[in-house]
Amino acid sequence: MADPDNKLVKYWKRNLLYLVVLLGIWFLVSYVFGIFAADALNSVRIGGAKLGFWFAQQGSIYIFVILIFVYVWLMNRLDKEYDVHED
Amino acid sequence: MSVQTWTFIIVGLSFALYIGIAIWSRAASTKEFYVAGAGVHPVINGMATAADWMSAASFISMAGLISFMGYDGGVYLMGWTGGYVLLALLLAPYLRKFGKFTVPDFIGDRYYSNVARTVAVICAIIVSFTYVAGQMRGVGVVFSRFLEVPINTGVYIGMAIVFFYAVLGGMKGITYTQVAQYCVLIFAYMVPAIFISMAMTGHAIPQFGFLGKVNDGSGMFLLDKLDQLHHELGFAEYTDGSKKLIDVFAITFALMVGTAGLPHVIVRFFTVPRVKDARLSAGWALLFIAILYTTAPAVAAFARTNLITTVSNRPYSEMPEWFKNWEVTALLGWVDKNNDGIIQYVKGTALDGKGPVQAKENGVAVRGASGEIVVTNPKTDNPNELYIDQDIMVLANPEIAGLPAWVVALVAAGGLAAALSTAAGLLLVISTSLSHDLVKMQFRPDISEKAELWWARGGAAIAVMVAGYFGIHPPGFVAATVALAFGLAAASFFPAIILGIFDKRMNRQGAISGMVVGITLMLYYMLKYKLGKFGGGTPDDWWFGISPEGFGTVAMFVNMIISLVVSRLTPPPPENVQAIVEDIRIPRGAGGAQAH
Numbered sequence: 001m002a003d004p005d006n007k008l009v010k011y012w013k014r015n016l017l018y019l020v021v022l023l024g025i026w027f028l029v030s031y032v033f034g035i036f037a038a039d040a041l042n043s044v045r046i047g048g049a050k051l052g053f054w055f056a057q058q059g060s061i062y063i064f065v066i067l068i069f070v071y072v073w074l075m076n077r078l079d080k081e082y083d084v085h086e087d
Numbered sequence: 088m089s090v091q092t093w094t095f096i097i098v099g100l101s102f103a104l105y106i107g108i109a110i111w112s113r114a115a116s117t118k119e120f121y122v123a124g125a126g127v128h129p130v131i132n133g134m135a136t137a138a139d140w141m142s143a144a145s146f147i148s149m150a151g152l153i154s155f156m157g158y159d160g161g162v163y164l165m166g167w168t169g170g171y172v173l174l175a176l177l178l179a180p181y182l183r184k185f186g187k188f189t190v191p192d193f194i195g196d197r198y199y200s201n202v203a204r205t206v207a208v209i210c211a212i213i214v215s216f217t218y219v220a221g222q223m224r225g226v227g228v229v230f231s232r233f234l235e236v237p238i239n240t241g242v243y244i245g246m247a248i249v250f251f252y253a254v255l256g257g258m259k260g261i262t263y264t265q266v267a268q269y270c271v272l273i274f275a276y277m278v279p280a281i282f283i284s285m286a287m288t289g290h291a292i293p294q295f296g297f298l299g300k301v302n303d304g305s306g307m308f309l310l311d312k313l314d315q316l317h318h319e320l321g322f323a324e325y326t327d328g329s330k331k332l333i334d335v336f337a338i339t340f341a342l343m344v345g346t347a348g349l350p351h352v353i354v355r356f357f358t359v360p361r362v363k364d365a366r367l368s369a370g371w372a373l374l375f376i377a378i379l380y381t382t383a384p385a386v387a388a389f390a391r392t393n394l395i396t397t398v399s400n401r402p403y404s405e406m407p408e409w410f411k412n413w414e415v416t417a418l419l420g421w422v423d424k425n426n427d428g429i430i431q432y433v434k435g436t437a438l439d440g441k442g443p444v445q446a447k448e449n450g451v452a453v454r455g456a457s458g459e460i461v462v463t464n465p466k467t468d469n470p471n472e473l474y475i476d477q478d479i480m481v482l483a484n485p486e487i488a489g490l491p492a493w494v495v496a497l498v499a500a501g502g503l504a505a506a507l508s509t510a511a512g513l514l515l516v517i518s519t520s521l522s523h524d525l526v527k528m529q530f531r532p533d534i535s536e537k538a539e540l541w542w543a544r545g546g547a548a549i550a551v552m553v554a555g556y557f558g559i560h561p562p563g564f565v566a567a568t569v570a571l572a573f574g575l576a577a578a579s580f581f582p583a584i585i586l587g588i589f590d591k592r593m594n595r596q597g598a599i600s601g602m603v604v605g606i607t608l609m610l611y612y613m614l615k616y617k618l619g620k621f622g623g624g625t626p627d628d629w630w631f632g633i634s635p636e637g638f639g640t641v642a643m644f645v646n647m648i649i650s651l652v653v654s655r656l657t658p659p660p661p662e663n664v665q666a667i668v669e670d671i672r673i674p675r676g677a678g679g680a681q682a683h
Contacts, residue, residue, distance in 0.1 A: 012672055019176055026172045030165045035335050038158075042326070047298025048308025053326040056161030057153075057384040058294065061168045061377050068175045068370035075180075076363055084673040086361045 011082040018074050022067050030060040093496035094233045101271050101500045102248055105507070108267055109252030109260045117536055120257030120543050121188040121519055122357040127262055129364040133371025135262045136355045138269035138508035140167075140346075140376060142218075143225025145383075146272060146505035151480030154387035154394075157317075157325040159335065161384075166339045168373060168380050170346025175369035178347055179356040181588045183365035184671040188357060189516075190350045190580060191524040197587040198595045199664055201529060206602050208524045210579045211350045215513040215520075216553070217572045218351075222510040223558025226503060232416065232482065233499035239559050245507060246555040253511045253518075254547045258358060261511045268504035273378060275501025279485045279494055280382050283389045286488055297385035301392070313388055316395045321434035325391065337637025344643055345573030348581035351512040354519075362674035390480045393487055398473065399432045403457040406430075409486035415452070417443045418476035420462045425470075428457045435469030438462065443474055514554065518546030571613055574639035578605035582646040590651070591668045597654025605646030612638045 033041060038052030046054050079085035114120040127135070145167070153160030185193055191211060195204025223242050230241025252260045277293075284296035288309060301309050313325045323329045330338075346352065355372075356365045397407065403421060413419040420443025421430060443462040446453040453461045462474075482502070485494045522542035527534055534542070579602045586593040586601075614620040616628070617635045626634070633641060659665075670676070 008669070008673060015672075022176060023172070026169065030169055030339065031336060034161060034165055035332060035339065038328075047295075048300065048310050049298050050310075050326050053158055053161075053310075054298075056158060057164050058297070058381050060165050061381050064168050064172050065370065065374050065377050067172055068366075068373055071176055072363070072366045072370055075366060079363070079674055084675045086363060086674050086676075 007082060008084075011078065011084060014078055015075070018071065018078075022071055026064065026067055029055060029063045034060050088492060090492045090495045091234065093493045094499050097493070097496045097500045098234075098503060101267075101504065104267055105248065105264045106251060108263045109256045112256050112260045112263045114255075114257035114259045114540075117188075117523070117539050117543065119259045120540055121523065122354070123257075123259040123262045125358055126360055127358040129359055129368035130371050131262070131266055132355060132359050132364075132368045133373075134269045134375055135265035135358075136352065136368065136372035137375035138265040138272065138504070139355060139512035140352060140372070140509070141272065141379060141505050142509040143222055143229075143502060143506035145379065146276065147225065147229075147481055147502050148478050149481075150383040150386040150390065151477035152387075153384055154391040154480050155477050157323065158328040159330045160387065162330075162335055162338045162342065164380055164384060166342025167346060168376060169339070170343040171369055171373040171376070173343060173347040174352070174356070175366055175373075177585055177588070178353065179365040179369050180362045180674065181671045182353060182584070183356050183359065184362050184674060184676075185667070186357075188354075188523055189519050190353050190584070191520065192528070193587065194580075194583055194598070195524075195528065197664065197667065198583075198598045199661065200595045200599065203583075203595060203599050203602075204524060204528065206599060207580070207583070208520050210575060210602070210606065211516055211520050211524075214349065214572045214575050215351060215516045216557070217575075218349075219510050219513040219517075219550075219554045220557035222506045222513070223554050225506040226510070227558055229499055229502040229506065233496070242555055242558040245503075245510070245558070246551055249507055249511050249514060250548065250551045253514050253551065254544050257543065257547075258354075258515055261515055262358060264511070265508045268508040269375060271504040272501040272508075273375070275497040275504070276379055276382060278497060279488065279490055280386050280389075282490050282494070283393075283484060283488045284385065287389050287392070293382045293385035293389075297388055309388060309392065313392050313395075316392065316399075320395070320399065320432065325388070331632050333632050334634050334637055337633045337640040339637075341577050341637050341639030341643070342573055344581045345575075345577040345639055348576035348579070348584070349572070350576075350580070351509075351516045353580075353584075354516060355512075386481065386484065390484055390487070394475070394480075395432065397487070398430050400429055402429050403459050404428070407487075409483050412486070413479055413483055414460050417445055418479050419443075420445075420464075420474040421459050422462055422464075422466060422472050423455065423457060423459065424466060424472050426456070430473055431470050432473040433469075433471045435471035436467050437469075437471045437474045438464040439467055442476065510554065514547055514550045517550040518543050521546035521549070571617075574609045574613060574635070574642065575606060577639035578609040578642035578646055582643055582650060586647065586650055588668070588671065590654075591665055592654060592659055593650065594654045594657055594660045596657040597650040597652075600653045601646040601650030604649050605642045608645055609639060609642040612642070 034056035038056060041052035042050035044051040118124055149163060182193060187193060191204050191207035194207040223245055226245030227238035227241035230236055231238045252264050280293045281291055284290050284293040287302055288296035288299040289302055290296035290299050299309060301307055301312050310326055317325050359365050359368050444464050446461040446463050455461045485498055522539055526542050527539050583598045583602050613635050616624050
């Protein structure tokens with residue numbers, strides 16, 4: 001495929017950057033907040049729940065949903081910027 | 088009207104709806120049969136994916152499981168939702184751009200090898216069959232409890248329904264029935280949850296009720312009250328875990344990665360028209376799933392509190408109707424160890440063996456001094472007197488909360504919708520593996536479109552029969568199968584697909600050796616520590632303290648490392664394959680899924 005200005009390479013790098021950031025958050029809310037640091041976070045409360053427990057049973061799921069929609073928005077913008085979008 | 092009449096009406100109506108949709112959306116071509124013509128709207132596909140994903144286990148067992156596990160139940164909640172983030176970010180858009188019909192299609196083309204394709208087909212079939220057997224059983228169990236027919240009759244009815252719409256409609260029929268099934272199951276889950284949340288905490292939204300105060304005048308938060316009750320009875324605190332952190336991590340990770348590698352989930356993203364629809368569709372799917380998955384822990388906490396306050400230190404004679412109804416089914420059992428007529432429910436295993444074995448005389452249960460059904464299991468020497476099956480929690484919830492008969496019937500229809508929708512999705516993967524990946528791609532490439540469609544229908548028919556057989560004669564490994572299916576998907580597909588997209592240098596040798604070693608290692612660990620083969624072993628012998636459920640994580644990393652090392656020691660993939668990888672990384676140019 002002709003790619004004069006390394007445009008597609010740049011597009012792919014930016015995509016990877018988004019992935020690293022979003023998956024970093026994914027890891028943080030579930031594995032760090034929900035598991036490894038859950039005990040420490042449990043001294044803080046959200047409503048009647050300990051925070052670490054809440055992340056393991058509620059919070060991480062809400063953030064997963066948000067992460068996907070943010071990714072969709074970022075990628076649709078990126079596709080247009082690099083002119084690789086469909087239709 | 089009685090619960091049973093209501094159940095007949097509601098279940099009957101829902102079945103009529105599924106059949107009506109199947110007739111309306113018959114598949115006329117292989118493209119319609121395999122990927123619903125790749126024209127499904129992303130929101131519709133999200134809903135269908137959610138129904139496909141949420142099985143009888145999610146609907147019936149999960150809240151009960153959490154209610155007994157407390158904090159540790161979070162592994163299922165995070166594990167079965169977090170995988171969608173991986174799907175959306177790492178798999179779905181690229182596989183959609185690739186634009187073929189199946190996961191083995193991708194593996195076979197990307198690794199330019201029919202050996203790789205065959206390994207993938209075998210994995211897809213093993214994963215799907217282990218999973219589908221449990222679904223058919225689930226259909227039978229729901230039928231037998233709510234309509235009082237034998238379990239086997241329930242399995243036959245389930246087979247007939249799935250046969251009808253999977254064989255006739257293929258992916259197109261399945262997609263639109265799954266949308267209807269999602270609506271039925273989410274309504275059936277939410278109605279009792281909302282009623283119970285109102286009754287216990289005064290909040291209409293269960294997710295808020297979970298964080299709220301109990302209505303009993305004590306002014307305590309629900310979770311604090313639950314912790315206190317647990318503390319008094321000698322259980323581990325509800326909001327504290329008892330599993331090792333490393334194991335919690337490994338199980339959660341294996342479930343997430345396994346979710347992203349399950350063929351029946353991946354294939355749903357082939358059905359949308361464009362790459363951006365595949366990304367968006369994963370978001371909708373997770374949103375629809377999250378509605379149930381954030382309600383489940385709330386239901387678990389309500390049910391647990393309700394249960395303890397209802398039964399603990401109360402005389403058997405005061406037990407409500409539901410307690411006695413479930414006692415009859417042997418999913419609940421009480422032994423009055425100290426002969427005081429009062430139920431002691433504390434830490435410990437009440438009975439030896441799997442569940443209560445009821446004493447019978449001429450087919451009638453023998454009653455003890457307090458009127459309880461006598462169980463003959465050997466008594467354990469701890470003071471706990473009560474056995475409760477975790478599956479009761481969701482099914483009995485409406486009765487525990489004193490809800491009207493139609494709500495109880497609704498739960499039956501919801502459980503059936505969850506089981507049937509998942510079974511249909513899995514059966515499609517099996518039938519496609521036979522007709523497309525084996526017959527069309529390997530044995531008879533010149534087969535006509537019409538003949539291939541007949542193979543697909545025939546494959547679906549055979550798959551229904553085999554699934555029904557396993558539903559009626561459940562193999563001994565059924566308890567281990569869910570973990571096995573996820574572990575296998577994690578250890579085989581996930582690394583092969585991810586590396587195929589993100590590592591252009593990955594070649595045939597690397598991918599095949601990785602998949603073979605990954606699966607073998609996973610099977611070995613599973614057989615050894617779950618089924619006692621190869622000398623068996625106790626939890627003390629687990630590698631790094633990781634249970635068989637979490638071992639998919641280890642097997643996945645081993646697969647990745649072997650793939651990477653082997654690929655660097657062998658020649659790079661051909662130019663045209665590298666061009667495929669370049670091509671799937673950009674969205675433009677994704678047409679409909681192409682026939683070969």
